[in-house]
Amino acid sequence: SKNEDWNSAIMDMTADFWRNYLVEKTLEYKKAGFKGVFLDTLDSYKIASSDSAFQLAQQKGLVEILNALNEALPHLLLNRGFELVSELDFKPDAVVAESLFKGYHVANDSYVTMEAEGQKWLINRLNEVKDAGIEAIVIDYVHGYDREQQRYVAKKILQHNFTPYVSDGLLNQFGVSTVEPVKRRVLAFYSNKDVLRHESSCSRMFSTIIEYKGYVPECVAIQEANLNTIDTTRYQTIVFWLSSEFYNPDLLSWIESWLNKTPLVFLDYLPDDAAFLGKLGLEKTGEFTGKLSTDYASNQMEQLIPFANASMKGFSIYNVKSDDIKSHLTLVDEKGNKSPSVFTAPWGAAALSPTVTQSIDLQQFIWTLEPFKFFDTVLQLPALPVPDLTTESGNRILTSHIDGDGFPSRAWMPGKPFSAKVVLDKILKKYTIPHTVSVIEAEISPDGLHPKDSAAMEKIARDTFKLPSVEIASHTYSHPFFWDDRVSVEEKQYGDSLPIPNYTIDYDREIFGSVDYINNRLAPKGKKVKVMLWSGVADPTPEIIEKTLKYGLLNVNGGNTVVVKGQESIAQVFPNLMWHENAVQVYAPVINENLYTNLWTENYSGYARVIETFKILGYPKRLKPMSIYYHMYSGVYPSSVEALEKIYDWTATQESTPLFLSEYAERARTLYETGIAKPLNNEFNWLVVSTGIKSLRLDDDFSHLDLRKSNVAGFNAGPDGRYVALTEPRTKVSFSDSQPNQAYVKSLNGIINKWVKTGNVETRHNYSFTTHVPLELTIANASGCKLSNSNINVKKRTKGSNLYLTYPKSGTFTGSLECK
Numbered sequence: 001s002k003n004e005d006w007n008s009a010i011m012d013m014t015a016d017f018w019r020n021y022l023v024e025k026t027l028e029y030k031k032a033g034f035k036g037v038f039l040d041t042l043d044s045y046k047i048a049s050s051d052s053a054f055q056l057a058q059q060k061g062l063v064e065i066l067n068a069l070n071e072a073l074p075h076l077l078l079n080r081g082f083e084l085v086s087e088l089d090f091k092p093d094a095v096v097a098e099s100l101f102k103g104y105h106v107a108n109d110s111y112v113t114m115e116a117e118g119q120k121w122l123i124n125r126l127n128e129v130k131d132a133g134i135e136a137i138v139i140d141y142v143h144g145y146d147r148e149q150q151r152y153v154a155k156k157i158l159q160h161n162f163t164p165y166v167s168d169g170l171l172n173q174f175g176v177s178t179v180e181p182v183k184r185r186v187l188a189f190y191s192n193k194d195v196l197r198h199e200s201s202c203s204r205m206f207s208t209i210i211e212y213k214g215y216v217p218e219c220v221a222i223q224e225a226n227l228n229t230i231d232t233t234r235y236q237t238i239v240f241w242l243s244s245e246f247y248n249p250d251l252l253s254w255i256e257s258w259l260n261k262t263p264l265v266f267l268d269y270l271p272d273d274a275a276f277l278g279k280l281g282l283e284k285t286g287e288f289t290g291k292l293s294t295d296y297a298s299n300q301m302e303q304l305i306p307f308a309n310a311s312m313k314g315f316s317i318y319n320v321k322s323d324d325i326k327s328h329l330t331l332v333d334e335k336g337n338k339s340p341s342v343f344t345a346p347w348g349a350a351a352l353s354p355t356v357t358q359s360i361d362l363q364q365f366i367w368t369l370e371p372f373k374f375f376d377t378v379l380q381l382p383a384l385p386v387p388d389l390t391t392e393s394g395n396r397i398l399t400s401h402i403d404g405d406g407f408p409s410r411a412w413m414p415g416k417p418f419s420a421k422v423v424l425d426k427i428l429k430k431y432t433i434p435h436t437v438s439v440i441e442a443e444i445s446p447d448g449l450h451p452k453d454s455a456a457m458e459k460i461a462r463d464t465f466k467l468p469s470v471e472i473a474s475h476t477y478s479h480p481f482f483w484d485d486r487v488s489v490e491e492k493q494y495g496d497s498l499p500i501p502n503y504t505i506d507y508d509r510e511i512f513g514s515v516d517y518i519n520n521r522l523a524p525k526g527k528k529v530k531v532m533l534w535s536g537v538a539d540p541t542p543e544i545i546e547k548t549l550k551y552g553l554l555n556v557n558g559g560n561t562v563v564v565k566g567q568e569s570i571a572q573v574f575p576n577l578m579w580h581e582n583a584v585q586v587y588a589p590v591i592n593e594n595l596y597t598n599l600w601t602e603n604y605s606g607y608a609r610v611i612e613t614f615k616i617l618g619y620p621k622r623l624k625p626m627s628i629y630y631h632m633y634s635g636v637y638p639s640s641v642e643a644l645e646k647i648y649d650w651t652a653t654q655e656s657t658p659l660f661l662s663e664y665a666e667r668a669r670t671l672y673e674t675g676i677a678k679p680l681n682n683e684f685n686w687l688v689v690s691t692g693i694k695s696l697r698l699d700d701d702f703s704h705l706d707l708r709k710s711n712v713a714g715f716n717a718g719p720d721g722r723y724v725a726l727t728e729p730r731t732k733v734s735f736s737d738s739q740p741n742q743a744y745v746k747s748l749n750g751i752i753n754k755w756v757k758t759g760n761v762e763t764r765h766n767y768s769f770t771t772h773v774p775l776e777l778t779i780a781n782a783s784g785c786k787l788s789n790s791n792i793n794v795k796k797r798t799k800g801s802n803l804y805l806t807y808p809k810s811g812t813f814t815g816s817l818e819c820k
Contacts, residue, residue: 001048003041005106010044013061022065026072036075036093039066043080063087077137082125085132094135094163097122102153104141104169111143111169126162137163144173144233145261151176154680164680173233179677179687182384185216187230188239191246192221196486198539198558198578201357201365202241207575209375212623214386214697216672217575222246227254237263237348237379247271264348265378267356270316281322281345288315290334292354300328300377301342301355302370304569307331308354315353328377329355329369342369342378349378357571366571372621383702385686385733387674388695389576389667390622391657391723394716394747394778397625398656399664401436401556403533403592404475406633407443407457408450413638418453420460422635428467431648434772436556436661437464438473438533439522441514442498449498461522469772471660472523473531474553477514480505481536483544511547530662533557534585545583554665559587561624562595564612573623576668584669589627590617593634593643605639608646619719622697625664626651657749658772667692684709686733688726694751696724702735707742709734713755714744714780727755743819746780746802749773753812765817775807779817790815 001010045058126136157164167175190202202219210217288310317339327340357365409419442448444457478497538558559574578585593607617624670692677687713725750771782803
């Protein structure tokens with residue numbers, strides 16, 4: 001039969017073919033990693049016929065199907081089917097029912113209040129489910145833009161001890177359950193007229209600020225945007241970084257529909273439409289003339305560089321017609337004309353040219369105003385626990401990775417050794433922090449560019465990959481300089497790749513072929529390639545990134561973050577990743593020695609200035625981990641090797657948690673999918689759901705952590721807040737007015753695998769830690785505490801209430817901490 005309301009088929013549950021099909025599909029889902037299946041509308045057969053014999057036959061068929069599915073994958077959720085539960089050979093995980101208090105009619109897209117008699121009947125059925133020891137879940141329907149009503153209905157469902165889920169009628173939007181998801185996304189429209197997404201100021205500059213605030217930037221080209229499919233309930237704020245020409249009637253109509261519903265922010269330009277400006281409370285009255293200055297009486301911004309000359313740009317003047325608009329920066333021209341340039345309003349905010357960015361060489365842009373304070377003002381994003389990539393176990397992360405370029409180069413040292421041999425002997429064997437090391441197949445393989453030297457180079461590679469402190473990466477087969485053919489390159493200085501005779505770039509060969517070569521010829525037993533390090537300009541398309549996923553590889557490189565003394569603009573700090581719908585590119589935290597040595601043409605000791613970069617990116621805001629990243633050709637000159645030694649020696653003096661690049665990438669690629677929610681019943685303050693992130697940053701505005709109610713390992717003070725160490729995929733974070741007096745992990749130079757409270761939560765913690773370097777651990781509030789069941793006899797000392805534990809080797813450390 002057919003369900004006319006939903007235009008769907010109603011299947012015959014007595015048919016063996018249908019049962020076998022469902023079992024087959026369930027087994028496919030099990031193989032794919034799903035934990036269970038949700039079976040919708042189990043009472044649909046009632047629509048087909050009211051005949052009692054027919055319905056009994058369908059019920060019997062359903063019971064047989066459900067029993068078979070449970071054997072295939074024993075985690076089932078049933079939608080209704082109350083009459084079936086007592087006949088089953090198992091207990092389902094839950095029984096779900098829709099439309100207890102609020103329903104939805106798909107035929108006319110309307111929301112309705114359910115009748116009292118129907119509510120009573122359904123409550124009785126759900127109570128029977130609960131009495132059988134099965135969870136009862138209720139899905140109710142309230143328009144997605146009425147969050148307050150969704151919360152009200154969810155609380156009403158909770159009062160009956162049913163699990164609520166309240167969302168829009170088609171379940172397209174994130175709903176409210178026992179927790180309410182926080183809107184972490186910021187939608188920003190830009191023009192791709194001259195740039196690809198990863199080249200845009202939205203991705204390059206804006207995303208960095210948004211990530212630091214704990215939100216997810218989503219840059220969308222206005223030319224490609226389908227306004228009808230955008231779910232604005234997912235966005236905390238919508239930003240328009242467009243010139244006036246793009247505000248066509250359709251876009252203006254769409255924007256008007258969200259005025260005073262979702263905060264809207266205009267950067268650089270406002271629409272020229274007078275009627276629309278009137279709805280914003282503004283009137284355009286002309287353009288500035290000549291040199292611009294600030295009306296300091298209304299200036300609350302920190303200016304970094306001078307404003308552009310207005311006569312050359314045509315910056316607009318606006319008259320404010322609403323008392324609700326507040327100016328934070330007003331500009332004045334040579335004739336005394338004034339206009340607000342940064343202002344907030346009930347509908348959102350605007351920051352107009354030339355106060356947003358300035359071009360310094362027609363290609364490179366920098367922020368005109370101090371960007372963090374500036375965007376705090378215009379975006380007004382609520383404070384969140386910030387998912388963090390800079391810190392692990394209370395310490396700043398340290399990584400090191402090497403691109404294979406220059407492996408065959410001869411060093412300017414006695415005997416003219418290969419540069420890779422110099423790096424192996426003088427760096428990798430001496431500094432045993434985790435390293436990720438790669439080779440370019442065509443540089444060292446017998447069939448490559450240097451067949452006579454291949455045997456010697458492959459031996460160096462094998463000796464390198466044998467080191468316990470080294471994980472293996474591929475830097476491709478031929479080192480493509482460009483991965484996206486949409487990029488317009490007038491002059492390819494180095495061609496498309498290394499000059500391999502009769503070779504045309506084949507991305508399968510670059511990725512799969514190079515990985516197979518390394519795994520089969522160079523990798524020691526038990527080790528495989530873990531990371532693909534992008535080559536050249538490192539601009540892979542989503543389709544190319546997806547190829548690495550087929551081999552289970554992580555991918556890193558791209559992003560040209562470099563700041564040094566005298567060139568400290570945050571505009572040169574790239575975001576942590578480039579997010580695509582089906583793929584994620586993890587950017588290198590800091591760029592390699594190339595940009596410190598004028599593209600390796602002079603000042604070969606220049607990479608030592610990366611220490612300045614680490615300092616600037618670590619204080620007063622910790623924006624990036626410390627990341628030592630260079631090429632094999634850094635082993636060519638005595639001065640370049642000395643620079644590396646200086647960097648390694650300096651980082652050794654810093655409190656850090658050294659990680660392999662793959663471990664960093666595992667965390668980084670999950671940054672945007674980390675979920676944050678608020679509980680409906682206020683039993684705790686925040687819920688953080690993470691598939692990889694191991695650290696949260698809490699700004700100083702948050703009060704003290706309540707360690708009794710928070711399942712975290714501990715925290716440590718940083719330059720811009722407290723860094724909280726996570727150990728669970730689902731973390732409850734609670735706060736208190738008083739400082740914690742329970743023992744907690746303050747800092748560890750490794751990974752916290754486990755920190756579990758047992759028995760009396762104030763007396764015992766079972767722990768497991770893994771370090772890649774000799775153990776250094778600080779436990780706070782540990783006076784009166786002792787270790788038990790320790791697998792290693794660590795060295796202990798105390799200072800005040802802190803307990804310091806050390807061990808001269810790396811490894812995994814387990815045991816218990818017992819406190820009086």
